[in-house]
Amino acid sequence: MTDLVTFGETMLRLSPPQGTRLETTDAFDVRIGGAESNVAVAGASLDLDSVWLSKLPDSPLGRRVVGELRARGVRTGVAFEDDARLGTYYLEHGGEPRGTNVIYDRADSAVTTVTPEELPLGVLEDATAFHTTGITPALSDRAAETTRAVLERASAAGATTSFDLNYRSKLWSHEEARATLTDLFAHVDALFVAKRDAEAVLDREGEAVEVAHGLATDFGFETVVITRGDRGALALHGDEVFEQPVYEADTLDAIGTGDAFVGGFLSKRCAGGDVDAALEWGAATASLKRTIAGDLAVVTPEEVERVVAEGDGGISR
Amino acid sequence: MTDLVTFGETMLRLSPPQGTRLETTDAFDVRIGGAESNVAVAGASLDLDSVWLSKLPDSPLGRRVVGELRARGVRTGVAFEDDARLGTYYLEHGGEPRGTNVIYDRADSAVTTVTPEELPLGVLEDATAFHTTGITPALSDRAAETTRAVLERASAAGATTSFDLNYRSKLWSHEEARATLTDLFAHVDALFVAKRDAEAVLDREGEAVEVAHGLATDFGFETVVITRGDRGALALHGDEVFEQPVYEADTLDAIGTGDAFVGGFLSKRCAGGDVDAALEWGAATASLKRTIAGDLAVVTPEEVERVVAEGDGGISR
């Protein structure tokens, strides 16, 4: 039995030390990151049997992606291709007012040519949940088609499907995203969407609760989770509305926070938890992630439970 | 003439870089730490002639403990034993809500077999002050017996003896600690205790001043210093009560703050200062320690004086 299957791209993440610029750094921290594998890692850290599906170059770089995900407890179902490239992204952390800068170098990566036939989709047959994001169909037409096919297959196999809209302006326009993504929504049970993306991409207006109702009505989602940055998250599940504030965190690395939220949420849901408990787990996992360098939520269920119970840390000795 | 003698365990301290977890780190910062040697270092930094007594493995690891303490100006009176082990502790710093995690690996370390005969206790004969903590007797029955013997010897030699309760839940229960520690108090002139330890271990209730009075009455302490985290410290000395707020600090590493406080306090007392001045020095040394990586308070008397005088830093050039 598999709890959670995700599908998407994982990139090499290259970041200079704190306070140093891409223009001048002599060293990169080397990590991996990708929305869907980030979710799988958060899920596996929280005891889900998680599988990540994708395509990678048959190279040391492709193997390191597999190795790091396995180290975090994720099983991988990967198509390998000779002479393909691994997408990379450069991440420069900067305090205010400089801000954090991301430079993608992901065009023509291995996953842009992935087909359903290359992937071990049989794993979906006994999966509890399937998750992907709006980044994957933005990578290429082929990736968009494969996203659709995998979503359909997951849905047909009885998995609960979830989708994080995750709009990336460097990959496509609002209009392109809207056309492609809304077309996929028929196969999605649960939508995660930032409020600003709901407005810009899905053309919604009003308070979060109105946006959630509108989306649920228009697309038939069972669950809609609206995230609002520091203002916390709101979930509409059937007729019920739940609100969840953020847990405060000393942020060392904000990248991957949203994925940790989704992973925490899904881990509770897959374990049979209610939506409000899932929101708590999502928010707690996200806050822990903020204290950890890298995209990945290297956390334990006990840590998440402690944050939910107490909301803070301290020295344990 | 020796100003300050301390007795206790020093461990190897292994900590991953900020933002990195024990589970995934590829590197450790290597330092040393132990409550009693931390106090000796703070004392020596503030011009006390300080001696640390203990037992170590006769190995490069044992020698590095001696070397680092000597570097900080502490003289060492150490029994060495072949094939013994050095206690270690793993320290993972985490921002909120993750918190800081300490994993001890100190069982059966060299010091657990220490006897009074192995130690150069003659140094106590002309010592102004002797200090140890509630960690040492928690390490083993043998260590507890030796703690008692050394305290008795120090007291008999005319040194002012001080004791920091320092309860460690990973070493023993409240009940075990209470039985052993209260039995040692007959030889203690000054007690340092966190308010929460006074409550949990010594079964006290009420405001800090009441706790201090109760302890002084019950055990005959000349001085009782109650620490209350961010709320500062309170000292009862004879009939007088002194309160000391904390100096604000940008905390980079909170480990060793309490020991720096004691070291600062004792350095002023050994130099003939009053209890209120000693509290100021303790608080100032503690606040400086928070800005420094590692257990050790690498500070100067001039820096402590400046904090007491101004309470802040700036750029000096």
Add this chain to the structure above:
Amino acid sequence: MTDLVTFGETMLRLSPPQGTRLETTDAFDVRIGGAESNVAVAGASLDLDSVWLSKLPDSPLGRRVVGELRARGVRTGVAFEDDARLGTYYLEHGGEPRGTNVIYDRADSAVTTVTPEELPLGVLEDATAFHTTGITPALSDRAAETTRAVLERASAAGATTSFDLNYRSKLWSHEEARATLTDLFAHVDALFVAKRDAEAVLDREGEAVEVAHGLATDFGFETVVITRGDRGALALHGDEVFEQPVYEADTLDAIGTGDAFVGGFLSKRCAGGDVDAALEWGAATASLKRTIAGDLAVVTPEEVERVVAEGDGGISR
């Protein structure tokens, strides 16, 4: 179907930078190492489905062992115990004449209390090969008993069992080792032994080929592999004798070379290769390992094949 199962201890490996001493270093490289997991990693790198059995503390340190082995493609069958400790070893690399120094701190580690009942021994039922070493029974009486039980179970299940004598003078005497190990040999099909260990522990004399014949005769081994450092290896398999020189290597880290040899050998044997081809793979994997920091042979089958074919590297671009 499982190709290779190994059983033994994995430790945390802490090593200062090149040229720096344990006594003075401010940093450790953090890795893991243990003879049996090293073999499993070499096997998995060379496409064996490998499983490592052991016992670990239920802590971040225990989880990092599992994570690193998974990253290298090894499945883990681990019993976890609260409050247990992870064995550690300090490794100081030194050029000549200083030499490399290893300090073990492994007493009372989690694996010393391992019982057969705690281990998922069902994995042996369809295993092609089982491997352990003379280190495991040296760790404790309990570990010795469990080693015997696991060897028996593997043998009974039809796996080819192999055993690397791996004498460690810091764990036991020649006499203790001889008594315990020869008692296990009844369940061993293939013995790997350094010539100097055969002499010192097993009381053998003469040329390698005589030693091999004597051991095969006395203990009924199907295969005996004698390693002789720079002089290469000799295998006796049935009546056949094979010799294998070493492939020259620029040695950056010699630790784990012997385990890489065994892993390379077994990977070829499990894949149906002859003993002489297995010796080549063993020697090639060992020579590649020497160029890599850490105990683990992070290599590919293609690299091993190239060394066998050409015996050298160069720049590929």
Add this chain to the structure above:
Amino acid sequence: MTDLVTFGETMLRLSPPQGTRLETTDAFDVRIGGAESNVAVAGASLDLDSVWLSKLPDSPLGRRVVGELRARGVRTGVAFEDDARLGTYYLEHGGEPRGTNVIYDRADSAVTTVTPEELPLGVLEDATAFHTTGITPALSDRAAETTRAVLERASAAGATTSFDLNYRSKLWSHEEARATLTDLFAHVDALFVAKRDAEAVLDREGEAVEVAHGLATDFGFETVVITRGDRGALALHGDEVFEQPVYEADTLDAIGTGDAFVGGFLSKRCAGGDVDAALEWGAATASLKRTIAGDLAVVTPEEVERVVAEGDGGISR
């Protein structure tokens, strides 16, 4: 056509890692810094054609100064001398209450013997602006004479001359500074001065605006810019007064902030901007500098414009 010429000393900057002390560190970050080259770098980053004039040892250390400045887009006009030394400064960053400590080791550096004849002053002939600071004449009598000669030449050539008072108590007394600096003011068009330096060195009293008016009146400055730390800057230009608050910043390294302010200001002025726009550019460049390790403002015009427009950062992806 050259936009900006500066003249002064650049030193090697040696700083231990955050949280580590000069007394104990095993590593230094190696950078360069000097008020006048910092200004030239900020100018070049903001698209000015900048030239830095100075004297350096003919050594790898001298060449690294030239190399780093060139890397940042600054042209260098340097006299080299065999066997001269490069000034160095040790910089220890400390959080509060420890503060940041600077130790200069700059006595007898190469620049202390610089003469006008050694410098390629022809570059001043078509320069828009010339800038130096009160540090340069403090280095030696020779340096003071050369500063005067270069200022005169710049002024005669028609460049707008600016001067940052930059009092350094470790180099000279208030009285020495006053005597030397006021003597140079005849050739200065624009003065930058911290309010506390105006008070202590130039003997001024009252509000910033009064101080500015007084200085302009007494010395005939066209522009006076008074900086007041967190309270922002005030400029008097002819009869007009402009005020500029600081942009908030997460300060990682405060050294060089004032020079970044001047560089930002001058870059706008050289490009024909008004004083109020120049103040905005100065403040924005300074706030960006605070997020960057090292003296140098490695920024872009786009970043400065964004800060002016929005005043904050975020994640761009």
Add this chain to the structure above:
Amino acid sequence: MTDLVTFGETMLRLSPPQGTRLETTDAFDVRIGGAESNVAVAGASLDLDSVWLSKLPDSPLGRRVVGELRARGVRTGVAFEDDARLGTYYLEHGGEPRGTNVIYDRADSAVTTVTPEELPLGVLEDATAFHTTGITPALSDRAAETTRAVLERASAAGATTSFDLNYRSKLWSHEEARATLTDLFAHVDALFVAKRDAEAVLDREGEAVEVAHGLATDFGFETVVITRGDRGALALHGDEVFEQPVYEADTLDAIGTGDAFVGGFLSKRCAGGDVDAALEWGAATASLKRTIAGDLAVVTPEEVERVVAEGDGGISR
């Protein structure tokens, strides 16, 4: 007056620490490298006024290429393009028998779209020498056309043109290379070619001197330099033949050695030296480069002269 102009691609070079693999490293050293800029750097280090022509992304990564080359004294004539990518290469150093592994990720980099119109080719008008390599035309059809155009322009302007064949099997086949490159030879005065490339790409046989004569005859080169790895170089210049052994070196990083050879050779030639003196300078520069991490020959004329004079180092103090 410009001494040397080169044209080609510069990439970001990412390499893990010695002994660590791409598959597992947590850190990259970040440098830049490219055959033609490497030659320009060696030239500038040896006092040539050098210019590098190319195309880069208008990004921090593009700017760092310019900055590093400027730091090394090279002037840059660069076309910038938004949203273009910088070619990268991953370099894993391995001792024998593992060897060094290079993974290129350079497809569709900015320079693949470069046109002659984008480049400031006016610099060729007063250039003494122009140099490019067989890598540039292999990057794209457009790059090949531009290479031809620039060569023609250089030749027409009277520069001595040189060309390093530099065959890269990962970019094209022997046949493709032969067709394209021989077509360019009409505009080349001096050819540098490894003997193995002369054989494989240019279909030559026999001793180096025969190969050189054949190439000179067939293509009209004024100078042909054949490099033979450890066996040194041979030059045919007109009717004269010169041989040059290698200077022995402790090789830390072999990448860029060939470019250092060319840079050293050209610097002597541009300064009016004979071919035999140029070979000495080439060999000496190459041997120094081998001791330095990175592609770039950060050397001085004095160091090169010393190697030529003495052939070795020692401690100078």
Add this chain to the structure above:
Amino acid sequence: MTDLVTFGETMLRLSPPQGTRLETTDAFDVRIGGAESNVAVAGASLDLDSVWLSKLPDSPLGRRVVGELRARGVRTGVAFEDDARLGTYYLEHGGEPRGTNVIYDRADSAVTTVTPEELPLGVLEDATAFHTTGITPALSDRAAETTRAVLERASAAGATTSFDLNYRSKLWSHEEARATLTDLFAHVDALFVAKRDAEAVLDREGEAVEVAHGLATDFGFETVVITRGDRGALALHGDEVFEQPVYEADTLDAIGTGDAFVGGFLSKRCAGGDVDAALEWGAATASLKRTIAGDLAVVTPEEVERVVAEGDGGISR
């Protein structure tokens, strides 16, 4: 009772990572070094009670010198002066043919003003041996006078005095050295001198044994030790001549090898050993030093004994 007293300068040693140049490095390893303190450290490592006399700035840099020497077991007798500077030296390690480059920046360091009155010379009263080198009198006239005074005092107190000629061409000429040094020899019992220095500075010719005899005759030395690099050392003691080859070593850092030799030699002599045993200890300590980064011989008597006995290392586990 003090075994060994030394007097001289200790500098801050700044060195870039292997393969990196002073001109480009972004990091320095920070250590300390000085011939006389190096000897004291080697002595203390080999169980001599060692004292180092000198003058330092009263600053964190001065304190770090004291701290590092104390860590290595050396007692310090130091005069501190406000606002003085610590000598520094830049050390760039380079393989052949680049060689190792040392840049001194030691002019006007604190020790150049040292007077006998500032030093705690009472320690000489019960000292077995006193040692200094030809570097100290080269630092300043004042340092030369003080060297003479300390030598006289040591000699008068009955200590065996030794002197390592240690000619530094960057500090003075052969002639200056000869005049100053020969004048000191009246107070020297044992001279250490490199053969090339004996030739160049002391104007000697012929084989080492002749040089030794000549020096002993001319200056009345009890012992003369001539070192000849790879050819080993020769000692003349009274009428006896001893030769000592070098122990082979994998050299990681050659700096301090000569001082380790002297320290090893003196430690054996102070312990009552013969000159031939002292030569063995000197050579063994020197060979161990070569494997260790930094000037200091962090070794143990057991290691030295093992080298003398076996001459090599290996892996001990």
